[in-house]
Amino acid sequence: MSNPAYGWRVDDIDTDEMILNMGPQHPSTHGVLRIELRTDGEVVRAARPHIGYLHRCFEKHAESVDYPGVIPYTDRMDYVASMGNSLGYALAVEKLMGIEVSPYVQTIRVIMAELQRIASHCIAVGTYGMDIGAFTPFLHLLRDREKILDLFEWTCGARLLYNYNWVGGVSHDVPDGFVKAVRQFLREFDAITYPEMIDLLIKNKIFIKRTAGIGVCSPELAVSYDLTGPNLRGSGPPRDLRRDEPYLGYENYEFDVVVGEGKFGPRGSCFDRNWVRALEMKESAKILHQAVDRLEKMEHTDVHEKVPKRVKPAKGEVYARSEAPRGQLGYYIVADGTGINPYRVKVKSPCFTAMSIFHVLANGMYIADIIALIGSLDVVLGEIDR
Amino acid sequence: MDAPSIHGRLKDRFGEKIVAFQAEALQPWAVVAPDVIAEVAVFAKSDAALAFDNLLCLSAVDYPKEDPPRMEVVYHLFSYEHRHKFVLKVHLPREGAHVPTVEGTWAVANWHEREAYDLFGIVFDGHSDLRRILLPDDWVGHPLRKDWVDPDFYNGMHVKPTPQMAERAMAGEKIGVGPFDFTPPNRHVDE
Structure with missing residues (x-):
């Protein structure tokens, strides 16, 4: 087979591997992430993520400010779900100091954490659709996320980085009429947002064919790479800290732990991870319904009641974890008992471990599917690089 | 299993290599001799009574003011099967610290160890890909050490x-x- 016009034969075409750089500014890498792909034609033979472009020295900063001063820095790690970050930190320091907050503050924290979970999953599911070509669901979900941000802004004045969960309390009590506004949001969520998302994206045949069957992760592999949250539940194990090691009184709420079912292909595929996120929004709404009912009947206490004048834990160390929207967020805090600064703060970020499995799942995929894989792991680079 | 019995089981198997045990802490820990940490990791994962299949966190801490000055690597373990936790620590000298890798036991340790190498300069022997992870490749020094300028x-x-x-x-x-x-x-x- 030859083509004299071009002077080459098909047999002459070299099939060497090619190095392809994706990022650091690729629109679908969810931040400043660079991925080095070794490709053989369309097939990825090896992938190597390069992180650190967004490194802001969180752990170094944390050693140079006092305990409450760390909270604004935690907000900036996972900037899509700030409430979850500061909540995890506040819980860790409270555990270290033995502070028990009142049920009223606990209920407020649950409401904020679950609202944040819905807002975060709106972004996750919406941008996932957008990454692989479905633009409309993104707009619908962002529209509804705005309503949650409005609620946050009304409560604490900030729309993205809240500094809301303090050690021993929260920064502001909920405003008058907050419960009514949350109920209004939940009505709209149940009637419009959720069914729309399912119809437009999750049950879309093109979307299912595009995502079910790629990026399959077995439960053993997921546990070995310490995947947590929706990424782990997508593979099957029903592990949710809110159920397994309840904090903030989560044991008193009724909700289901959603797991990937492998309805349209092998279990643990990209579709399953995204499916878990989508259905989890409904469960969060369920918790919110119960929480606002309780908050209404509850006796109001001062939200600053347990906030210590001076946060100075005794010598000791703690590793505390909580279920953030992206998985288990762990804080390892060492207190030396003399200074008012933490001696050491280490963050185990769920996105960090999710990114570390990337090269395993990407092996043997098509280049186009890499985009679908990154989106399904739902990483936020601010939290990976810290 | 509670922490003292986990420690007892490790002590039975490794004897003097389990150097110390702190039971009064909020989360009790055991100090392991650096040369056996990889074997301890394999045992902790494969032993049916322990079954630590999940490495929650691997962190390094610098203690220049302790006597003697030391660097610590801290392993937080969790078992999905038994729902128990345990903390292992390794004491290392501050200069030229090196410790065997545990990435063969828990794959997630690969990136955690790269982070500890990057920010503290601890070398993990046998690691498959020990490069800087968060800082640029041409960075000089290890900024989370307490003597960093x-x-x-x-x-x-x-x-x-x-x-x-x-x-x-x-x-x-x-x-x-x-x-x-x-x-x-x-x-x-x-x-």
């Missing part, structure tokens, strides 16, 4: 103005080129 220059760029530079700038001299101009922010106060 910020450098004045990075690749020829002023990172931090020195007192001498501040003095010269106060005297009206133009320091640096382009975006790295250094002008003290409080100059208008003096004028």
Whole structure:
């Protein structure tokens, strides 16, 4: 087979591997992430993520400010779900100091954490659709996320980085009429947002064919790479800290732990991870319904009641974890008992471990599917690089 | 299993290599001799009674003021099967610290160990890919060590103005080129 016009034969075409750089500014890498792909034609033979472009020295900063001063820095790690970050930190320091907050503050924290979970999953599911070509669901979900941000802004004045969960309390009590506004949001969520998302994206045949069957992760592999949250539940194990090691009184709420079912292909595929996120929004709404009912009947206490004048834990160390929207967020805090600064703060970020499995799942995929894989792991680079 | 019985099981298997046990802490820990940490990891995962299949966190901590000064690597373990937790620690010298890798037991340790190497300079023997992870490849030093001093220059760029530079700038001299101009922010106060 030859083509004299071009002077080459098909047999002459070299099939060497090619190095392809994706990022650091690729629109679908969810931040400043660079991925080095070794490709053989369309097939990825090896992938190597390069992180650190967004490194802001969180752990170094944390050693140079006092305990409450760390909270604004935690907000900036996972900037899509700030409430979850500061909540995890506040819980860790409270555990270290033995502070028990009142049920009223606990209920407020649950409401904020679950609202944040819905807002975060709106972004996750919406941008996932957008990454692989479905633009409309993104707009619908962002529209509804705005309503949650409005609620946050009304409560604490900030729309993205809240500094809301303090050690021993929260920064502001909920405003008058907050419960009514949350109920209004939940009505709209149940009637419009959720069914729309399912119809437009999750049950879309093109979307299912595009995502079910790629990026399959077995439960053993997921546990070995310490995947947590929706990424782990997508593979099957029903592990949710809110159920397994309840904090903030989560044991008193009724909700289901959603797991990937492998309805349209092998279990643990990209579709399953995204499916878990989508259905989890409904469960969060369920918790919110119960929480606002309780908050209404509850006796109001001062939200600053347990906030210590001076946060100075005794010598000791703690590793505390909580279920953030992206998985288990762990804080390892060492207190030396003399200074008012933490001696050491280490963050185990769920996105960090999710990114570390990337090269395993990407092996043997098509280049186009890499985009679908990154989106399904739902990483936020601010939290990976810290 | 509670912490004392987990410690007892490790002690039965490894004897003197389990150097110390702190039971009174909020989360009890055991100190393991650095040379056996990889074997302890394999045992902790494969033993049916322990079954630590999940490495929650691997962190390094620098203690220059302790006697003797030391570096610690801390392993937080969790078992999905038995729902129990345990903490292992390894004490290392501050200079030239190296410890066997545990990435063969828990795959997630690969990136955690790279992070500890990057920020503390601890070398993990047998690691498959020990490179810097968060900082640039040409970075010099390990910033989370307690004796870290910020450098004045990075690749020829002023990172931090020195007192001498501040003095010269106060005297009206133009320091640096382009975006790295250094002008003290409080100059208008003096004028």
